[in-house]
Each structure stands twice: as structure tokens, then as C-alpha cells.
Amino acid sequence: MQMKLNAPQQEAVEHINGPLLILAGAGSGKTRVITHRIAYFIEQGMDPYNILAITFTNKAAGEVRERVDSMLGYGSERVWVSTFHSLCVRILRRHIDRIGYNTNYTIYDTDDQKRLIKETLLYLQMDPKMYPERLIMSEISHAKENFITPSEYDLAAQGDYRKMQIARVYTEYQIRMHNNNALDFDDLLFKTVQLFQDYPDVLEMYQERFRYIMVDEYQDTNTIQFLLVRQLARKYRNLCVVGDDDQSIYKFRGANIMNILNFEEEYPDATVIKLEQNYRSTANILNAANAVISNNEGRKDKVLWTEQEDGDKLQFKQYENEYQEAEMIAYYLLEEKIKNRRNYSDFAILYRMNAQSRVLEEKLLMKNIPYRIYGGQNFYGRMEIKDILAYMKTVANSYDDLSVKRIINVPKRGIGVSTIQKIDQYALQMNISFLDALYQVEDVPGIGKAASKVQKFTELIMDLKDDLSGSRSLAEFFDCILDRTGYQEELIAEHTEEALSRVENIDELRNKVIQYEEDAETPSLEELLEEIALISDVDSLNSSDDRVVLMTIHSAKGLEFPCVFLCGMEDGIFPGSMTINSGNTEDMEEERRLCYVGITRAKQKLYLSCSRQRMMHGSSSRNPISRFVKEIPSELIDAGGFRTALNQPVTRVDEASRVAPVFKVDPSKPPFGRTFTVNKAVTLDYGIGDTVEHVKFGQGVVTEIVNGGKDYEVTVEFDKYGTKRMFASFAKLKKLEES
DNA sequence: AATGCGATGCCTTAT
């Protein structure tokens, strides 16, 4: 651990007035500078109340506050440290009524958004096949990220039929969001910027309050965040942004790397400080990272260096399939743990996509290695959690039609789709909320005996509203929901393993409610719901429980681990096939930055691995070694006998990786060191699944290849002659078609 | 209205 601040760090800490850009390489003590800077400001007599620090995750915010607190022992609670989203939520809770929303608005997550889009498409009679929700969602999201209103979008769409259709959805979607008194994630930013734009008095209030602004991970800010920061900083111009252009990895969600690259143009009087000394990783790991990232063009020039020892070489292994890869990761993990007396929590297994976690999980489970998976299906995204939350949201905001529709027949009350549609129709005509329409169910035409069922439901909601005002705590209210709905009872009655785990999840949610109530100064249902809406998976990462961590490289940004496994290092996975096929240089550079982020998470040991064959959406595919692995100088890598192949030029290695022999691992006797043998007498230009031709037997498909030392034993299923096993050197099989 | 079945289509990455 670094003892005292180095010169540039010190300079950054003591810079008080005017714009400041801190280019902080990975592991260069960024958080340290931020926390010291806040502490320094307070020591200099500044009011902590005037300081705003924006971080990427709630977890990071908590850490900043904690560290400032431990440095000063006071004052930190008055510093406003939060993420962009929670900053906006808190501002809007106070002032959103100025722009026509109710301050008890609901926050919609991606799932809610999707439902609403679906409803909207139906209403506009647009074909979801022509306009997939996915596409619409990203269009709307990108519009909002660029502060483009529906009418502006429509204006720009003129002449482009497709865009004009999307403009219709965007417009109707926003109307519905407004009617539901709901905001999605993008709206939180959008509405705040809009509020500040339309109400300069409100903006000035916050400008006065936030005289000193710090933004972390600035390279991942998008346009709307840029605008928000610019608004807030305009008056006092005491803006300090910290970031690393090499770690910009969120282009897909609108992050604009130009925000950091052009900071000096936006603020010509900006001071620029570079932090280039890395305190995290060994020299070998750092050099590998430097080598990879140096392949990108158009970056701020900066070279990370370290005083640390070389350390161990990076490990690289190619396996036959993803099961073997997972198996060996588990094996090497245990080996390292025992050899160097490490904790499980010293390890992270990182991958490109969440889908890769399943196989890893399976093998860890088999070997009794405690682990925790972050990301993917979020806890709060689970069905039962969303159901219970929908009850809470309905009580908190009766305009939230989406939540009401979600729970009106959950648990089953015999209220079906047709009834819901009729009521929906009625609500639309009367221009009232869905819940209000439910209250007037007797006036809704065409509702027969379902009316009494609906009335039972509305009574339930009214009772719950009474419960909330009558109950002493939110936990008590929570139990009222469970009791009155019978949700939990129904699950218990099911007696299945799945239902049981849902019950457990509900219990966990209950704990969360209790926890919130203990921590909050003035607990309220609204605040509880917003906290839940904005919580991210890594926020709950807790290094004190001794488990291996599994997550995507994206989620791992900002984290560090003594030992890191980067798996699935294959062209087609990482970089992904989309990126490779598109031929887009910018996209490829972003993938490379992601790789850079992955490598620089490791402090001492880095294991890279890939698999020759892998199941991807149902079918098996073969992937060559990732080009990024090949960008690492071979002297930094220990790859057993495979090093030769790595040294070859990229184009030739691609060829070579197809010819390379199949190797088999006996899990009971895991190999040390030399895993690969490249110098074989015979090489095969075909693999499992390929169609081959034999002089005598004709065509067939290769089903198995066994490494028999000098030769390969190849099993082929011939079209006419059945399955034959033969030695490759005699068979002289000719490849016809790849699988 | 609820259930169950086969067909479809789809995968980055996440607040």
C-alpha cells in the first residue's frame, strides 16, 4: 500500500479553484486522490456542504464517504457523495412538481420499460416484429441520453418512415410515463437537466450549494451527464473530473469518450494532471496491459509504470471446451489458494458475457468452492420480488398503471386478460388512471361477474393504504402485504424447490426493508423504493465474506483482486463476433479497452484461458485464441509449449490454431506446466464436427479425436460405412467442410 | 380463465 501521496497526486489534491482534469491510469490511486482532496478541502475550512462528488456506483460512494470520515473523523456526512442517478432522484424528489410530475413518482427499470413499450406498440397498432422492443428501447434511450425530446426526435425523423414510426412510439411512451407518474433511468437525468434549463432559480440554488464538484470515471459519462455537470459547474467552475480514456467501456449505453478527450477544449483554462504510477499490479501484469492498449489509436498519451517486481508470469491455456476450461480454473484456483495461503475472496473470475457464468458455477459447485455471482439476473429483477414491489409501488403511487396491472391477478383472482383490456379501454376514454377505473368497475361496459372480483382487489389496495398509514414500520406494512395477498402462503403450499427459493427471496427482501429502516434517517416508502430501484449488483459486494467472485469485466471496473482469471479469451467471444464482423475500428478499440480493464484488475496473478470449442446459443462453435492474448508480449506469458504459436504473426497463428492438436486433460491428474505440445509429427487440419473424405470409406463426420502420443486416433462416422476408428497418419483424411 | 405445449428467436455489456 502506498504510504504518502506522490507529487502529481499531491498537486491534484491541492488544486482548489478552476477546472481540473486528472488523467488517472488504472491503479494509480484515483480514489485516494478523491478522498484526500475532499479531506483537504474540509481541512482548509471549506464547508463540506458545498462539496459534491459523483461516483459510478453506490458502493464507491460509500467507500469515499467512509475514507473521508476515517481521515477527518467528522464532517463527511455533509459531503454529498452519490451516483448520477441518485443525485438526480434526490433533486427531482424536491422539485419535479415544477415540470408537471408528482414528487412521489415511481422509477421504472428496464423490465418495466419493456412492458410499457409493448403496450404502446399494441396501442399504436405497430407490428412488434417490424419494430422490436429492443430496438425501440435503445432508440429512445439514446435520444434521451442526447437530450432529444420526442418532438425534436420527430422533427429530425421527417422523411425517414422508420424513424417517424419510432418517433410515434417515443411520443406515446413519454405520455404514458407521464400519466403513470413514472420515470425511467434515462428520464432521471433528462428531467433534471430539463428542470435546470427551465427553472434557472432552481439551478442556481444547486450551483450555490455545489461549489466544488468532482466527477469520477468521467470517461464513461454520456452527453446528458456532461450537460448536467456543465450546468452545475457553470457558476463557480470548480470542476474536477477524474478518469482514464483507456478505461472507457460504456459506449453502448451512450458514454461519450469525447467528454474526457475534449475536456480541455470545453474548459480551456483547465489544469491537467496525469497519474501514471501504478500501485496495484506487478510489472508483468502492467506491461501486458500496456502492450495491449498500445494497439489503440487516438488516446491520450500516457504510460503506466510501477516500482513493483516483475512478479509471476501471466498464465495462458487453451482448453478443448468450456467445461474443461471451467474445471481447470477451479483446479488452478485451489492450487494457488493452498500454495500461497489465499482466501477465496482473493480470486475473481471475469468473463465477457453473463452467459458464460453457468458452466463456471457448475464446476465451482462440484468442487465445493464458495462463490458469488454478480450481475445478470439481478435479485430485484426476480419475479416474486417485482410482484411484491409492485404492491408497494401501487400504494406509493396510484397512477402507476403498470404496477397495478402487474399485480391485479397475482396471486390468481380470476381476473383475466379480457377484463383487464375492457377496463384499460375505459380508463383511456375517461382519461383516468387504471386504478381509478377499477374503482368504477361497475360503470365499465361488458364486465359481468368479474366486477365483484375487481372490487375485492380494490378493497385490498385500500386496506393496504390504511395499513401503511396505520403501521408503525415499513416492515409491518410489508407483512401486511404478504398476509392480505396470501402471496407467500400460496408459494409455501406449492411445495416445490423453486417455490421455496422464492419464499426465501421474499424473506431476503423483508430483511432489506428492515435494514433500510435501521439505516435511514427518515424512512419512507418512496425512499425505500427508490433505493431499491437504483441499487446495483456490485453495491452489495462484500469482501469480508470469503467467496470467489464471478462477474463480467464491465462489473469489475473499479475493483481489484490479488488473483484474476480472465476466461473465454477467444475471437468471437472477446472480442465478440459482432465487433469482429462489423469491422468497426472504434468498437474493436472499445473491446480492447475492456480487455485492458480486465487485465488491470489483477494485483499479483493473472490467468488467461480460452476454449477451442464452445456451445453458443444451442450450437457448438470453434473459436481461435483472442487477438488480445496475442498482443501480449510472449515473454510475459507462461503458456507451456504453446508459446511458439503465440509468437507467430497474427495471420499465421489463426491458421495454426486450427491445426494445433487436440489435447485432453485427465481431471484426476491435472497437468502442471506443460500442457501443450505443438511439435507433433502429424498435424490435423480438421476437428470434431468437420466433414472429411476417406479414399475408401467416402464422406463422414469426425466425432472424436484422441491424442495418442505420436499420432492421433480419429473416430469418423461415415455416411455409408458406419463408425470407424483410425490413425490420422494412415487415414489421410481430407477436409471437405467445417462444422 | 388457466394451463400446457410447441414454435420461435435470440445474446453483449448495465444504472
Place this chain on the structure above:
DNA sequence: GCATCGCATT
């Protein structure tokens, strides 16, 4: 390989 969706059945 998985989840979602539409359809037919009870």
C-alpha cells in the same frame, strides 16, 4: 440453451 409467445386445450 433458454426464455418468451402464441395457440389450443381443459
